[in-house]
Amino acid sequence: MIRDTSGQDRPLTPASTVWSRHRRLLLAAGVLGVGALVTATALPAVQRMVAGGASVSQQRLGLATVEVGPLVRDVAGEGKVVAAMSPTVYALHGGNLVLRVKAGDPVSQGQLLGEIDSPDLRARLAQEQSNADALRTELQRAEVDGREQRSALASALESATIDLQTARNDLERQTKAFEAGAVAGMQVEKARDAMEKARITQAHAQAGIGLKDDSLKFELQARQQALQRQQLLVQDLRRQIDELQLRSPVKGQVGQLLVAERANVAAGAGLLTVVDLTSMEVQMQVAESFARDLAIGMPGEISGNGGQFRARVSSVSPEVVNGEVAARLRFEGDMPAQLRQNQRLSVRVLLDRREKVVTVNRGSFVEEGGGRFAYVVQDGQAVRRNVKLGAQSLSKVEILEGLKPGEQVVISGAQAFNGAERVSLAQ
Known part of the structure; x- marks a missing residue:
């Protein structure tokens, strides 16, 4: 079988078709270029997102x-005004309380706040005063008796002295008479014995006065000491009577009344508080983490009452309560006016500056x-x-x-x- 030339034939493409194919290729290349450019630009961000x-x-x-x-290391917070001195007046003796002031009244130092009526203490004072008067009378009587006894001894001494002088004169006369041959020697000896006896009597009288003086001295001294002891007891009772009057220990304001008027109080019971308005401090609570850096003497600043006031840390509590430590700041210079107990103020403490x-x-x-x-x-x-x-x-x-x-x-x-x-x- 003879093959023909149909396998060698190739159909021709029209020119319009060739131009369309080239345009598509160019468009695809442009898209790829733009994509590559966008990819190159966004690649670092994509890499960071992935990483x-x-x-x-x-x-x-x-x-x-x-x-x-x-x-600047500091600690700030809110503080409350407290009195640096707020003493409590106690009853030193039991009795019925009579108050002369009310809570909030201004008082001066030494002003009478009230008194305690104690009939037992007053009766005891009267008894001890009477005992002191009795001892004073006994001392005076002892002094009079001592003078009388010494006067009697002095009279006996004078009589003994006179007797001694008389015996001495008689001995001289008898001696002269013996020398003249008028008396016997026995009379001289008798006169000498009488003189010696008078001398001994006079010596005993002299010694008796000295012993009596010493005895009277010791007796009077003992009575004087007894009177002094009694007088000291009376003075102590008077001091206790004075303590029944309650006086303000500082100038300030009556704070809280701890007992009712006309109450019968026992010794040692708290009666009232007095706030010293001339010495106020500000107490703030500091977190435990900052408390270890707080120290007495650090400078601070208190804001309130329309101004800012310099202060210093006056005390830091050694106890941590609920994760906080109490610290107090004292004003430097004049305090702001019209401060009130428990008033809130802003507080700042400078811990360090670098x-x-x-x-x-x-x-x-x-x-x-x-x-x-x-x-x-x-x-x-x-x-x-x-x-x-x-x-x-x-x-x-x-x-x-x-x-x-x-x-x-x-x-x-x-x-x-x-x-x-x-x-x-x-x-």
């Missing part, structure tokens, strides 16, 4: 810039993770970075390591990162 996981809106975050400047330190605004990152890391904004991402914090204030925190001035840090809203190393940020 950082889910994206977080930057509008939900709080950002702060790391900067160099002063760091110059030229790297700081950033305080945020939740300080408490999260113990302040060991923070998220730094870099190229549209929040990158987790380890940091080391230093001193902290209510508004700022010192950065020791990990951050540089000018960098932006996420200070709030980082909980949405779930601890990721990198998080993409959407505008």
Whole structure:
């Protein structure tokens, strides 16, 4: 069988058909070029999204810039006015109370606030005063008796002295008569014996006066000491009687009445309080975390009553109650006028001031993770970075390591990162 030339024949394409095919190829190449350009432009963002996981809106975050400047560590809060001195008046003795003032009355130092009626104490004073009078009378009687006895002894001494002189004169006469041969020697001896007897009598009388003086001295001294003891007892009772009058220990205002009028009070019972308005302080509660830095003498500032007043920390409580410590500030210079007990004022205490330190605004990152890391904004991402914090204030925190001035840090809203190393940020 003879083959024909039909297998070698090729149909010709029209020119319009060829031009349409070239246009489609050019269009496809353009689309591919544009796609490649878009892919090259969006590739870094896609890579960041893939590396950082889910994206977080930057509008939900709080950002702060790391900067160099002063760091003022302070603690601020609300305080209440308290009296530096608010003594309580106590009943030193039992009895019926009679008050002369009411709560809120202004009083001066030493002013009579009231008195306690104690009939038993007054009766005891009268008895002891009577005993003192009796001892004084006995002392005077003893003095009179002593003078009488000494007078009698002095008379006996004078008689003995006269007898001695008479015996001495008689001995001289008898001696002269014996020498003249007028009397016997026996008369001389007899006169000598009489003189010796008179001398001994006179010596005993002299000694008797000395012993009696000593005896009277000791007796009178004993009676005087007994009278002094009794007088001291009377003085003590009078002091107790004076203590029945209640007087204000300070200048100020009567605070609270602790007992009712005309009440029968026992010894040691609290009666009323007096507030010293000339010495007021402001007490504030400080969180335990700041309390360890508080010290007596630190400067402070009290705001209220239309002004600001300088103050200093006067005392810090050693006890922590409900996570807080009580601290008191005392005004420096003149106090503001019209202060009232328990009045509320704003208080600020300066703990420390440091110059030229790297700081950033305080945020939740300080408490999260113990302040060991923070998220730094870099190229549209929040990158987790380890940091080391230093001193902290209510508004700022010192950065020791990990951050540089000018960098932006996420200070709030980082909980949405779930601890990721990198998080993409959407505008």
